[in-house]
Amino acid sequence: MIQKSFVMMKPDAVQRRLMGKILARFEDKGLQIVACKLIQIDEDLAKTHYGEHAEKPFFPSLVEYITSSPCLAMVIQGEEAITTIRKLVGATNPLEADLGTIRGDFGMDTGRNIIHASDAPESAEREIALFFNEDEICDYKIIDNDLIY
Ligand code: RTP
Ligand code: MG
Numbered sequence: 001m002i003q004k005s006f007v008m009m010k011p012d013a014v015q016r017r018l019m020g021k022i023l024a025r026f027e028d029k030g031l032q033i034v035a036c037k038l039i040q041i042d043e044d045l046a047k048t049h050y051g052e053h054a055e056k057p058f059f060p061s062l063v064e065y066i067t068s069s070p071c072l073a074m075v076i077q078g079e080e081a082i083t084t085i086r087k088l089v090g091a092t093n094p095l096e097a098d099l100g101t102i103r104g105d106f107g108m109d110t111g112r113n114i115i116h117a118s119d120a121p122e123s124a125e126r127e128i129a130l131f132f133n134e135d136e137i138c139d140y141k142i143i144d145n146d147l148i149y
Pocket of ligand 2: 119
């Protein structure tokens with residue numbers, strides 16, 4: 001099934017100038033970027049986005065990290081995109097993430113783990129609506145999709 005996922009390069013990815021390399025991984029896989037913007041997240045948006053972790057001990061440092069510098073917010077589309085992207089991203093702790101994954105290849109610390117990706121269809125829908133207006137999401141046809149699917 002074709003799905004949309006919300007994916008966000010975190011401040012460390014932007015500051016370390018890794019955006020191009022990371023974006024290439026999604027395009028190389030055969031996924032389609034249908035929305036993309038650099039955004040400075042404020043405290044309210046960070047707390048809403050990561051609301052499920054509000055009671056966790058790491059929550060204040062997570063909010064501080066996510067608001068420390070701009071993030072690159074994206075909607076990425078493709079066959080089983082949510083699961084596929086979580087596989088490309090790798091485990092939450094970069095030291096446990098397999099080499100070949102984004103966190104495994106670029107990260108060293110759970111508190112600086114490069115990228116966020118939706119973990120389920122419900123969270124994807126919620127997160128896309130939180131960060132993007134309908135008119136910011138482009139529904140465009142890839143003309144050589146027959147070569148991918
Ligand atoms: P994300 O939501 O950012 O895609 O990450 P995830 O699903 O792999 O992990 P999740 O459990 O949702 O945690 C959200 C983010 O909180 C930070 N974190 N720090 N210090 C800690 O123990 C800890 N645990 C999680 C990470 O930035 C993680 O990505
Ligand atoms: Mg998560």
